[in-house]
Amino acid sequence: MPTSQAPTSQAPTSPPLLADDRIRARYWVETPFPLEAAVDVLAGEQSCGTFTRLPGETDELRQASGAVVERITRLDTCAQPSLPMRALPPHMGSTPVFQRAEIDVSWPIANLGPSLPNLHATVAGNLFELKEFSGLRLLDLQLPVAFAQAYQGPQFGIQGTRDLLGIQGRPLIGTIIKPSVGLSPQATAALVRQLVDAGIDFIKDDELQGNGSHNPLKARVDAVMPILRAHAERTGHQVMYAFNITDELDVMRANHDYVLAAGGNCIMVTVACVGLTGLAWLRRHSQLPIHGHRAGWGMLSRSPAVGMDFAAYQQFWRLAGVDHLHVNGLRNKFSEPDASVIRSAKRCVTPMFAAPAKGCEVMPVFSSGQTAEQVADTYRAVGSTDLIYCCGGGIMAHPGGVPGGVQSLREAWEAAVQGVDLESFAASHPALAQAIAAFRK
Amino acid sequence: MPTSQAPTSQAPTSPPLLADDRIRARYWVETPFPLEAAVDVLAGEQSCGTFTRLPGETDELRQASGAVVERITRLDTCAQPSLPMRALPPHMGSTPVFQRAEIDVSWPIANLGPSLPNLHATVAGNLFELKEFSGLRLLDLQLPVAFAQAYQGPQFGIQGTRDLLGIQGRPLIGTIIKPSVGLSPQATAALVRQLVDAGIDFIKDDELQGNGSHNPLKARVDAVMPILRAHAERTGHQVMYAFNITDELDVMRANHDYVLAAGGNCIMVTVACVGLTGLAWLRRHSQLPIHGHRAGWGMLSRSPAVGMDFAAYQQFWRLAGVDHLHVNGLRNKFSEPDASVIRSAKRCVTPMFAAPAKGCEVMPVFSSGQTAEQVADTYRAVGSTDLIYCCGGGIMAHPGGVPGGVQSLREAWEAAVQGVDLESFAASHPALAQAIAAFRK
Numbered sequence: 001m002p003t004s005q006a007p008t009s010q011a012p013t014s015p016p017l018l019a020d021d022r023i024r025a026r027y028w029v030e031t032p033f034p035l036e037a038a039v040d041v042l043a044g045e046q047s048c049g050t051f052t053r054l055p056g057e058t059d060e061l062r063q064a065s066g067a068v069v070e071r072i073t074r075l076d077t078c079a080q081p082s083l084p085m086r087a088l089p090p091h092m093g094s095t096p097v098f099q100r101a102e103i104d105v106s107w108p109i110a111n112l113g114p115s116l117p118n119l120h121a122t123v124a125g126n127l128f129e130l131k132e133f134s135g136l137r138l139l140d141l142q143l144p145v146a147f148a149q150a151y152q153g154p155q156f157g158i159q160g161t162r163d164l165l166g167i168q169g170r171p172l173i174g175t176i177i178k179p180s181v182g183l184s185p186q187a188t189a190a191l192v193r194q195l196v197d198a199g200i201d202f203i204k205d206d207e208l209q210g211n212g213s214h215n216p217l218k219a220r221v222d223a224v225m226p227i228l229r230a231h232a233e234r235t236g237h238q239v240m241y242a243f244n245i246t247d248e249l250d251v252m253r254a255n256h257d258y259v260l261a262a263g264g265n266c267i268m269v270t271v272a273c274v275g276l277t278g279l280a281w282l283r284r285h286s287q288l289p290i291h292g293h294r295a296g297w298g299m300l301s302r303s304p305a306v307g308m309d310f311a312a313y314q315q316f317w318r319l320a321g322v323d324h325l326h327v328n329g330l331r332n333k334f335s336e337p338d339a340s341v342i343r344s345a346k347r348c349v350t351p352m353f354a355a356p357a358k359g360c361e362v363m364p365v366f367s368s369g370q371t372a373e374q375v376a377d378t379y380r381a382v383g384s385t386d387l388i389y390c391c392g393g394g395i396m397a398h399p400g401g402v403p404g405g406v407q408s409l410r411e412a413w414e415a416a417v418q419g420v421d422l423e424s425f426a427a428s429h430p431a432l433a434q435a436i437a438a439f440r441k
Numbered sequence: 442m443p444t445s446q447a448p449t450s451q452a453p454t455s456p457p458l459l460a461d462d463r464i465r466a467r468y469w470v471e472t473p474f475p476l477e478a479a480v481d482v483l484a485g486e487q488s489c490g491t492f493t494r495l496p497g498e499t500d501e502l503r504q505a506s507g508a509v510v511e512r513i514t515r516l517d518t519c520a521q522p523s524l525p526m527r528a529l530p531p532h533m534g535s536t537p538v539f540q541r542a543e544i545d546v547s548w549p550i551a552n553l554g555p556s557l558p559n560l561h562a563t564v565a566g567n568l569f570e571l572k573e574f575s576g577l578r579l580l581d582l583q584l585p586v587a588f589a590q591a592y593q594g595p596q597f598g599i600q601g602t603r604d605l606l607g608i609q610g611r612p613l614i615g616t617i618i619k620p621s622v623g624l625s626p627q628a629t630a631a632l633v634r635q636l637v638d639a640g641i642d643f644i645k646d647d648e649l650q651g652n653g654s655h656n657p658l659k660a661r662v663d664a665v666m667p668i669l670r671a672h673a674e675r676t677g678h679q680v681m682y683a684f685n686i687t688d689e690l691d692v693m694r695a696n697h698d699y700v701l702a703a704g705g706n707c708i709m710v711t712v713a714c715v716g717l718t719g720l721a722w723l724r725r726h727s728q729l730p731i732h733g734h735r736a737g738w739g740m741l742s743r744s745p746a747v748g749m750d751f752a753a754y755q756q757f758w759r760l761a762g763v764d765h766l767h768v769n770g771l772r773n774k775f776s777e778p779d780a781s782v783i784r785s786a787k788r789c790v791t792p793m794f795a796a797p798a799k800g801c802e803v804m805p806v807f808s809s810g811q812t813a814e815q816v817a818d819t820y821r822a823v824g825s826t827d828l829i830y831c832c833g834g835g836i837m838a839h840p841g842g843v844p845g846g847v848q849s850l851r852e853a854w855e856a857a858v859q860g861v862d863l864e865s866f867a868a869s870h871p872a873l874a875q876a877i878a879a880f881r882k
Contacts, residue, residue, distance in 0.1 A: 046649065048620035056628060057620045065623030065655065083743050086776050110654045111622050117687050118651040120714040121736045125648060128739025129775035179489035179498045181552045182506030187497060207566060208487065210559040213551045214506065246558050249690075249722045273561035275716010281690045295562045298569025302524050303744040334570035335527050 014073070014102060017142035019354065022106040024070070024142040025123045025312070030082055030100045030135030030305065033089050035072060038132040039103055043067040046127050047107060065111055070104040081134030082305035098134055114150035116276050116316055119143070128306055135305035141312045143319075148353045151280065151319040153360035156289040158349065158386045161323060161363055164265055164289070165238050167201060170417065172240070173409045174202030174390040176367065181208045185215055185223035192224050196231040196239050198403040199410070200395075202388055205244035207270045207295045217245060217255045225262040242268035242291035242324075249278055253285055260287055271317045271325075272296040283321025291365070292322030302335065310344040315352055318360040324388060325362050330377050332368035341366075342381040349386055363388055370394050372435040375412035376422055385417060399434045408435035455514070455543060458583035460795065463547040465511070465583040466564045466753070471523055471541045471576030471746065474530050476513065479573040480544055484508040487568050488548060506552055511545040522575030523746035539575055555591035557717050557757055560584070569747055576746035582753045584760075589794045592721065592760040594801035597730040599790065599827045602764060602804055605706055605730070606679050608642060611858065613681070614850045615643030615831040617808065622649045626656055626664035633665050637672040637680050639844040640851070641836075643829055646685035648711045648736045658686060658696045666703040683709035683732035683765075690719055694726055701728055712758045712766075713737040724762025732806070733763030743776065751785040756793055759801040765829060766803050771818050773809035782807075783822040790827055804829055811835050813853035813863075813876040820857035830854070840875045849876035 017024040031038040047067035048057055078098045088096050112118040124138050154160075162168055175195060177188055195203055211217045224241060232238050245255040245267045252274075256267055268291040271279055283290060294317075300307035314325055327344040328336045344364065351359025364387045366378060371394030379385070395405030411432040415425035426433040458465040472479040488508035489498055519539045529537050553559040565579050595601075603609055616636060618629055636644055652658045665682060673679050686696040686708045693715075697708055709732040712720055724731060735758075741748035755766055768785040769777045785805065792800025805828045807819060812835030820826070836846030852873040856866035867874040 048623040056624055056632065061620060061623040065620070084745060084776070084778075086778065111649065112651050112653045115651060115688050115692075117689070117711065117714040117716075117719075118649075118653075121648045121651070121687065121711045121734075124740065125711070125714070125736035126739065126775070128737070128743050129769075129777060131774060131776045133776075179502060179506070182489040182502040183497060191497065207562045208552065208559075210553050210556060210562070212553045212559075246562065247556050247718075248558070249718050251556075252718075270558065270562045270566070272716075273558040273566070274718050275558075275713075276719070277688075277690050277693070277715050278558075278718030278722070279716075281719070281722075293562075295566035296569070298567065299565065299741055299748050302569050302747045304525060306743045307740050328570075333572060334567070335525070335572045335574075336570060337525075337527065 015071070017104060017140060019142050021109060021144045021146070023109055023119065023123065023144060024104060024106045026102065026104050026139040026141075028100065028102055028135065028137045028139055029133055030078070030098050031133050032081065032085075032092060032096045032098050033132050035074065035099050035101055039069050039072060041132050042127050042130060043069050043105055045130060046105070046122060046125065047111065065108065068106045070106050073102045075100040075102060083134050085134050086131050100135070102139070109144050109146055114144070114146040116147075116151065116280065116319060120276065120316065124308060124312075137304065137306055138308035138312045140309065141315050143315065143352070145353050145357045147319055148357040148360065152283050152321050153319055153358050154321060154323045154362050155283065155286065156323045157361055158363050161240070161289055165201060165240055169385060170413050171385045172201040172388045173406060173413075174204065174388050175200060175395050176204050176206055176390055176392050177209065178206065178392050178396070180206035181212065181215075183215060185219040188215065188220055189223035189227055192241070193227050194402045195406075196227060198406040200239060200406050202240045202242070202390070204242035204268055204291060204390070207244060207246070207293045210244055210246050211251065211255070217243060218258055221259055221262050221264065225264060229263055238265060240266045240289075242266040244268040244270075246270045246273055249281060252278075252282055256282070256286055256288065264288065266291055268293060269322070270295045271322060276316060276320055279317065279320040279322070286321075289323040290321060292317055292325040292362070294326045298334070310340070311347050314344070314347055318352060318362050323362055324365050327364040327366060329366040329368050329370040330374040330381070332370075334368055345382050345387065349384060365390060367391070371439040372408045372412035372422075372432055373439050375409065376416045379413070379416035385413070389413070394435075394439065397438065398431070399438050400431055404431045404434055407431035456512075458545060458581060460583050462550060462585045462587070464550055464560065464564065464585060465545060465547045467580040467582075468544050468546065469541065469576065469578045469580055470544055470574055471519070471539050472574050473522065473526075473533060473537045473539050474573050476515065476540050476542055480510050480513060480542075482573050483568050483571060484510050484546055486571060487546070487563060487566065488552065506549065509547045511547050514543045516541040516543060524575050526575050527572050541576070543580070550585050550587055555585070555587040557588075557592070557721065557760060561717065561757065565749060565753075578745065578747055579749035579753045581750065582756050584756065584793070586794050586798045588760055589798040589801065593724050593762050594760055594799050595762060595764045595803050596724065596727065597764045598802055599804050602681070602730055606642060606681055610826060611851075611854050612826045613642040613829045614847060614854075615645065615829050616641060616836050617645050617647055617831055617833050618650065619647065619833050619837070621647035622653065622656075624656060626660040629656065629661055630664035630668055633682070634668050635843045636847075637668060639847040641680060641847050643681045643683070643831070645683035645709055645732060645831070648685060648687070648734045651685055651687050652692065652696070658684060659699055662700055662703050662705065666705060670704055679706060681707045681730075683707040685709040685711075687711045687714055690722060693719075693723055697723070697727055697729065705729065707732055709734060710763070711736045712763060717757060717761055720758065720761040720763070727762070730764040731762060733758050733766040733803070735767045739775070751781070752788050755785070755788055759793060759803050764803055765806050768805040768807060770807040770809050770811040771815040771822070773811075775809055786823050786828060790825060806831060808832075812880040813849045813873055814880050816850065816853035817857045817863055820854070826854065826858060835876075835880065838879065839872070840879050841872055845872045845875055848872035
């Protein structure tokens with residue numbers, strides 16, 4: 001299996017990117033051209049250069065505005081290009097060698113200012129198409145603190161989310177309303193009633209359930225919110241419901257306001273579908289936590305030879321203002337390897353900027369084929385309970401029904417945090433025992 | 442060279458996607474699992490299904506909301522997965538076979554309504570990560586006419602752009618201000634003066650030149666616009682300047698207004714960096730043509746095994762409201778093959794919807810290593826002069842300077858449109874003759 005070809009960001013031997021007043025990006029590259037020359041093309045193309053040196057490109061201008069290649073570390077070579085190319089270098093014969101490398105490039109922030117859309121064009125713009133490269137992937141970023149000053153970042157983040165629910169020291173146990181799309185508002189509400197009665201902490205719409213005519217957002221809010229309000233009054237416990245308001249800006253604002261007025265406590269947005277400027281705009285208006293779904297992420301991440309690592313991707317959305325961000329889960333139903341899931345989750349809770357600047361930490365959201373079975377491994381790998389742990393079938397398909405499913409997840413996390421073996425804990429916790437029996441493969 | 446592995450959308454043998462009230466998408470897929478079952482997973486995952494059939498997923502609900510697999514056409518097979526996978530199917534031995542296919546899938550519009558962000562989540566959301574596929578690429582879309590009614594589309598388009606400049610029957614000859622970034626507003630203006638004196642039709646900022654402190658947008662407008670206004674007064678010819686206002690929404694609005702008040706006639710936006718909702722929002726406000734730059738497109742297009750074809754990509758941005766859209770150029774400095782460039786350009790001028798709905802046609806923008814040398818081939822392949830033809834070095838590095846560069850491009854297009862051989866035409870057109878001598882490889 002070719003999973004080993006995937007570049008891994010932050011290889012242990014790579015130095016950290018310097019935090020100063022320059023924009024710094026790390027790339028994995030592959031080229032059949034002389035490596036240093038190819039990297040120079042990249043730096044030129046993404047700053048002051050073009051394919052021929054022009055009269056206006058003086059030494060002073062290059063000094064002030066040129067991108068700087070800070071480091072080139074050669075990695076392995078290969079005999080076939082990872083991505084199709086227009087042509088090989090003319091000097092190459094029938095046995096070309098494709099050199100791989102990790103490189104660091106930096107830009108003066110004066111080129112663009114602390115602007116996320118322009119940052120995107122600079123570090124993840126036209127360079128992927130350069131004919132010099134048979135592979136090019138953005139691995140990581142380190143941004144100047146001016147970005148932390150220019151952007152609001154998460155409004156609630158980890159602690160703000162916990163405080164809204166009064167839950168400390170354990171993850172939020174969550175689920176996704178399924179079927180993803182097609183349920184009526186009333187059927188959604190009936191499911192919500194089951195879930196809150198079973199002790200769930202967090203519920204979200206599916207990313208496919210937006211504002212379709214079978215289940216318009218406002219009708220869904222009208223149907224669901226009375227159940228959540230009654231539950232809070234009866235038990236004293238708030239349940240968080242992330243209403244998917246993904247849409248055009250005016251619709252999102254109206255629907256945010258509608259959720260807020262109904263006493264709702266979270267909105268969900270598929271971040272790449274809304275886009276950077278739309279999300280930053282929503283953040284400026286929002287009074288609720290923004291649950292960030294990353295649908296479409298596979299387009300950028302699935303090929304190891306192009307696109308970007310989550311280490312870079314998540315920084316855009318954190319600055320723009322999400323409070324939660326999806327990271328997949330261990331042994332998920334998608335193609336992402338477990339090591340990548342864990343790296344992503346750890347990055348979400350790692351500050352982007354050193355104090356006194358805000359760190360923009362967000363709550364990682366685990367989901368996709370999750371049950372009580374992955375809990376211990378998740379906790380061991382992440383080393384934190386600052387996360388939302390979403391299960392669909394892991395709750396719905398539990399032999400004890402929804403209450404058994406929720407209970408089994410609570411128990412699995414208790415066991416993990418206490419450092420008790422899952423089977424030992426299950427001996428005195430029947431819901432957990434049932435989950436093991438049902439879901440162990 | 443592995444360029445042949447690239448899927449080509451609209452293979453001649455594939456039937457066109459039906460235009461009706463369903464959302465229709467075409468994909469290229471590759472899977473080691475039984476093909477029909479894998480495709481069913483995709484359809485389920487992107488509509489009402491999940492990995493286990495849930496109580497609420499009734500037959501009625503599936504009938505109303507399920508995605509329908511409309512067609513599966515088997516293509517070739519391969520012995521290695523194009524993308525890394527978590528695991529192979531358990532039944533496979535040591536010689537797995539990866540089946541490739543072209544498939545059409547459709548959704549009822551009631552699932553989401555005519556909403557571009559939710560369309561993105563549906564047709565280009567979580568499916569790329571499905572563990573069943575070792576390759577999955579969105580090739581094309583056919584949208585219900587409800588999208589044409591819900592979105593404004595291009596405000597100026599091809600004819601509106603021509604009318605602003607009074608140019609009919611030939612392409613707009615354009616250039617990009619270089620060095621890309623680092624020039625002062627005054628140096629930019631000096632270059633603009635040279636260009637307009639030479640008879641250029643269209644000038645654009647580089648996508649890296651946004652609103653940095655060395656060349657703030659407003660200072661650039663202040664420096665450039667007096668030259669363009671004086672030129673128009675003196676000659677009666679308007680030159681179009683696409684000011685790159687890519688930024689957060691409030692800044693973009695203020696800068697659009699500033700350009701408009703100064704008598705400017707175009708704004709430029711890097712579409713993927715701004716995002717879908719930001720662009721649609723800008724279109725609602727804008728009184729100027731929106732020049733759409735596609736920086737970042739390589740992330741979605743460069744691997745043939747994932748991402749999307751331009752045939753699908755451009756539909757999002759046309760509906761959201763760009764008037765011009767970049768398509769690269771023949772024999773460009775990037776990795777895109779010529780056939781792909783031509784396919785893209787042709788799609789830009791092909792209506793998205795049948796009359797009486799608006800077609801949302803936009804002007805394709807050719808650029809990247811273009812000179813007089815590619816003109817005849819471009820015209821022959823596209824069969825139209827409805828395009829913007831941008832050259833950097835092809836103008837600046839012409840032996841006759843900027844005037845010679847611009848003149849040579851006008852002449853090359855005259856020759857092409859008249860069907861005269863370039864060399865014969867050059868015999869009586871010295872600027873063209875100089876271009877051939879300088880740029881022929």
